[in-house]
Amino acid sequence: MLSRTSQLASAIVLSACFLGAVHAQTPAATPAPAKTPAPAATPAAKTPTPQQQRMADCNKSAEGKKGDERKTYMSACLKGEAPPPAKQLTPQQQKMKDCNAKAGEQKLTGDKRKTFMSTCLKG
Secondary structure, eight states: OOOHHHHHHHHHHHHHHHHHHHHHHSOOOOOOOSOOOOOOOOOOOOOOOHHHHHHHHHHHHTTTOOHHHHHHHHHHHHHTOOOOOOOOOOHHHHHHHHHHHHHHHTTOOHHHHHHHHHHHHHO
16 A cells, blocks of 8 residues: 555656646647737726715715724715714814924924923913
């Protein structure tokens, strides 16, 4: 009885021999005829399905939205629902946003940015 490895090796060798014999019997490639018929007229541009059109419209109107906000918006838009109301920032979040923008305008980094943000958020 042959071992499993020997059987596998024999099968591979036989397969290679069989493929070589088949390849040798295939006729040589014949050159293409000198004249080929003209291709059929290209079909007219397809019009998008209503779902594809809705996806394009929702995608365009979702510009500027990222992450979970975009997912929620796209889900509602594709279902044909009214978009959810914009999330309002708390006064503290708005202050943080404003201070962060000011620090960015001044191109502050490191300890200078920490000090500025601390002072800005307190005042």
